[in-house]
Amino acid sequence: MVDLTIKEIGNKLAQAGMLKTSVLCAYGSETIPVDATPIKKINRCIANAIFTLSAQKNIPTIYIGEDDLEGCCPGGQAWFGYKGFMPMLKYFLSTGSEDFRGGAAEFLIANPDLAENQLKSIGKITPLGRYTVIQRCGELNDQDLDVKAFIGFGTSEQIRNLCSLAHFRPENVVNIQIPWGPSCASFVSYPAGVAENSPKNCIIIGPSDPTGNYWFPQNYLSIGIPFEIAKGMAHDLDQSFITQRSKIAYPIKRMSIISGEKSLQ
Template sequence: MAGLAEMGKKLTEAGRLKLRPLCIYGSDIAPESAIPSTSLNRCIARAVYMSAVNDQTPAFYISSGLEGCCGGGQHWMGFQAAHPKLKYFVTIGTPDFHGGAAEHLKASPELFEEQSQRSGKITPVKYVVVSPITPNVEDKDIRSIVLFGGCEQIRNLAGLAAYHSADPFYKVLMSAGPTCATMITFPAGMAENAPKDSAFVGPTDPTGNVWLPPDLMAMGIPTSVARQMAADVDGSFIGKRSKVAYPVRKVP
């Protein structure tokens, strides 16, 4: 079985990715060299993206009560309950919360509540750590990995995820929910009802569009799925028919 570093390298090469892959794990203590996510940005998802872009960024962690961290992100990491008025803010707004501001991400507060319930209980760990894939990270602790790629790259990696499965519908999902859930909560198995054998592509949350480039997507992959993908690279269309996966395009 491939080690974490080898797996990350294999998938980076298979996807022809330009941004570095990251891994997610839980810890009872903050790693010595890790920094709080708020040192990068109050938004957890944006901190993940910044880490993928900058190779010099060290591992970072999210923990309960982290000062300056997005309250919604704290909720989706399982550290605190959602604000009782959040269901209005993300839908139609209410005059007594944030001045009536509304994100219109769902048609109604009731739909948002039902979606949250369907996600299931979020089980927190003391420290959620986002780290570059290095030899210092113990393979056994890794819950998932996060990759960033362009449309063609993510399409090919999605096909690779489905290569060893007969399931036509659920091996790769584009789920609703906040960007940090797509990158961390769902693929890392922290949400009770998130499928354990599916890769998550997105985000579908438009509030991150201000910082996530329009030609990039994220892919959160449970470790077991990522290992299978790495093992399948050489025998799949990526290894056997790379010119089909990544054709050399000529100007018409």
């Protein structure tokens, strides 16, 4: 198998998914990349900043690190391994407590005990490096970087086709999951493997966290792809249905079964 560069893998993934947003990659670094900007300058929410980087061409490479955490969501800091989870988080995720933020609650989990168990089940979270860097693949020329995951965003059809491409050589037919957690975990923490009990070598579809629905497009999904799987997908693209049967992957004519729509578009 001929080695592909990070840029080439990203280009292949974008081509396969016909993605309108940029494919990103996540890696650890002991230094801040030239011209990179702290995530907090884009948005307090790490996931929001990551999606903005993908969607807007004028945003530079972004990073978060152990000495540049102030201004970022505390939950995101924990999910990237730079801090522990707040002891009262279990109440915020579930039914609330008057002792934390005036009883504010997200009602994502049935009760505090279940929330605490969920957080413990993740295991130790180890950061990718002193800094976690998110960058567009198309802007990356340094092949010495240890890229852990690729991140893409697209419509449901685009993401379905990328999932099917991942199964072109099905060593594991259940290597695609939608786990619990915040959007930043779906984008980076799980596919990059920073959480001890992350699904191993597994594509992550998301986000499964509804708290980002106000900024994440309602017809979009995210796909986080570990490096080795992404490399295989890029190599398989030309032999796969996406290239060999492109009108099946992306039909020109479509049948509609939903009431009120034309039967053929």
